[in-house]
Amino acid sequence: MEVIIIGAGGHAAEIDEYIAFAGFDRSKTPAFKVAGFIDDNPASYARYKLSAPFLGSIREHVIQKDKQYVMGIANLAYRRPIVERFLAEGARFATVIHPVAYVSPSAKIGTGVVIAPYVNIGPNVEVGDFTLLNARVSLGHDSAVGQHNFISPNVSFSGFTKVGDDNLFGINSATIPGITVGNRNKIAAGMVLDKSVEDDTVVFYRFKEKVIATQKI
Structure with a gap:
């Protein structure tokens, strides 16, 4: 299953590596593949060596029904509002x-x-x-x-x-x-x-x- 990580900062980078970790052991198959990252601050994406492309802003993102999402923003002020908006628009979360x-x-x-x-x-x-x-x-x-x-x-x-x-x-x-x-x-x-x-x-x-x-x- 492909996932899009919401956020492209430090916490998103950690999640990116969590997902990749299973692939380091050849006996394991990663459950997910990261399809990309979305963030309202493109500069965040440039700070880290992330595994997938930058897909644009959170604010203008159109939900992709064939993918799941992972919340990769640490700040509690943003997490729930974004999740609730995405759920209302039909997003599925992993x-x-x-x-x-x-x-x-x-x-x-x-x-x-x-x-x-x-x-x-x-x-x-x-x-x-x-x-x-x-x-x-x-x-x-x-x-x-x-x-x-x-x-x-x-x-x-x-x-x-x-x-x-x-x-x-x-x-x-x-x-x-x-x-x-x-x-x-x-x-x-x-x-x-x-x-x-x-x-x-x-x-x-x-x-x-x-x-x-x-x-x-």
């Missing part, structure tokens, strides 16, 4: 799972999801449509993640974590077991959520650590 990610057989993965290298998705996990799981993300057993979330590298959700829609989790953030996170939140890099978060919240605080020094005898 789910891209890197070959070295682990996805439990009991997990449920939605449409338009992108799963990066070394992601670990445990038993009974649910991942909603158009959520991005960046490199080395770990989703503990029985966690549920909604739609249009951007999960940065090295994020770890402990078991039974529940996450709504349109959330941004910064790099190295984490939850303790059983935490619930609502919608449209921004969790800063390195934050460990030990309390549930409602909606439209920015979570950032400085840790106050007590260091206990033991004198050597």
Whole structure:
């Protein structure tokens, strides 16, 4: 199946390489072939050695019914509006799972999801449509993640974590077991959520650590 990647910047370049990776091993056949990239900023395309041609702007793009699409823009402000417009015009979206990610057989993965290298998705996990799981993300057993979330590298959700829609989790953030996170939140890099978060919240605080020094005898 040929796919068109929406966006031609850094995140799109990563997805381009995820798709190509399966072809590096001769025992595997890539599930997709990249047909091209669309972006409202042509300069983005010039920055990277992408595998397929530039097909023009997102704004003026006419949906190609014989191809599927992959959301390759990282910014949450643009992801959902573009996806909803494309869906309304009849676009179909592919789910891209890197070959070295682990996805439990009991997990449920939605449409338009992108799963990066070394992601670990445990038993009974649910991942909603158009959520991005960046490199080395770990989703503990029985966690549920909604739609249009951007999960940065090295994020770890402990078991039974529940996450709504349109959330941004910064790099190295984490939850303790059983935490619930609502919608449209921004969790800063390195934050460990030990309390549930409602909606439209920015979570950032400085840790106050007590260091206990033991004198050597």
